[in-house]
Amino acid sequence: MEIYHIEDASLFPNSGPEERRKRILVITAVEAEKDAICRGLKGDGRFDVLAAGVGPIAAAVGTAAVLASAKSDYDLVISAGIGGGFPGRAPIGSLVVAEEMVAADLGAETPEGFVSLDKLGFGTARVHAHGSLVERVTEALRNAGLPVHTGPVLTVSTVTGTAATAAALSARIPGAAAEGMEGYGVAAAAVKFGIPVLEIRAISNPVGPRDRDAWRIGDALNALEAASTILREVQL
Numbered sequence: 001m002e003i004y005h006i007e008d009a010s011l012f013p014n015s016g017p018e019e020r021r022k023r024i025l026v027i028t029a030v031e032a033e034k035d036a037i038c039r040g041l042k043g044d045g046r047f048d049v050l051a052a053g054v055g056p057i058a059a060a061v062g063t064a065a066v067l068a069s070a071k072s073d074y075d076l077v078i079s080a081g082i083g084g085g086f087p088g089r090a091p092i093g094s095l096v097v098a099e100e101m102v103a104a105d106l107g108a109e110t111p112e113g114f115v116s117l118d119k120l121g122f123g124t125a126r127v128h129a130h131g132s133l134v135e136r137v138t139e140a141l142r143n144a145g146l147p148v149h150t151g152p153v154l155t156v157s158t159v160t161g162t163a164a165t166a167a168a169l170s171a172r173i174p175g176a177a178a179e180g181m182e183g184y185g186v187a188a189a190a191v192k193f194g195i196p197v198l199e200i201r202a203i204s205n206p207v208g209p210r211d212r213d214a215w216r217i218g219d220a221l222n223a224l225e226a227a228s229t230i231l232r233e234v235q236l
């Protein structure tokens, strides 16, 4: 005798099992970024937000630890925080949704210039974000009237502090829109667990000559909060 399970949707075409709600893990560097995002998410239970620390290593370790835990059931990982915007690409207060996350200083310095991990033949220093999600999130942010840009977002272990380094990075990674210190680390962990990944940066400062007093952290955190409110409405 054939046994039918109650959850066999084909038997009950109009009353199939309810689709499980998507679960999203958001990784920031610091608590201020986490707090801004939580304010924007307004208690939406699909999202968990963790401040994993500054830099790609803390980001990768923190993300991997959560994803490896027994209770982990995430469908999407988002690296989010403030960041530097490349001049002419992403001004202060705007948002950048990464098309790809690039470990921009992972490679070798040679007399002829920087050689990336890819060119050295040791794997890749680039992770592509989930294409259709990038489009959906960008469109939703734009429709909400928020200034948003897309392009590669660079992950660096050392914040760029000169015009020369900013120009070199722009030349090496055409279209580079923003720089942060965590995206590639979060992405590397997500890839390891086969989970799609996004990166969203709210711009606090231009990438270039260091002027820490000019960082508009409050403006960037407000933009991050506004973006998080919109994220709740996107089909992720």
Ligand SMILES: O=C(O)c1cccc(C(=O)CC[C@H]2O[C@@H](n3cnc4c(=O)[nH]cnc43)[C@H](O)[C@@H]2O)c1
Binding pocket: 029, 030, 032, 033, 053, 054, 055, 081, 082, 083, 084, 085, 156, 158, 159, 160, 179, 180, 181, 182, 204, 205, 206, 207, 217
């Ligand atoms: O001092 C504060 O109130 C404060 C609040 C939120 C964040 C910070 C940080 O300094 C976080 C460091 C964080 O910022 C990212 N970031 C910002 N600008 C850049 C940049 O030009 N290049 C690289 N990273 C940048 C980065 O992801 C750090 O994790 C302070």
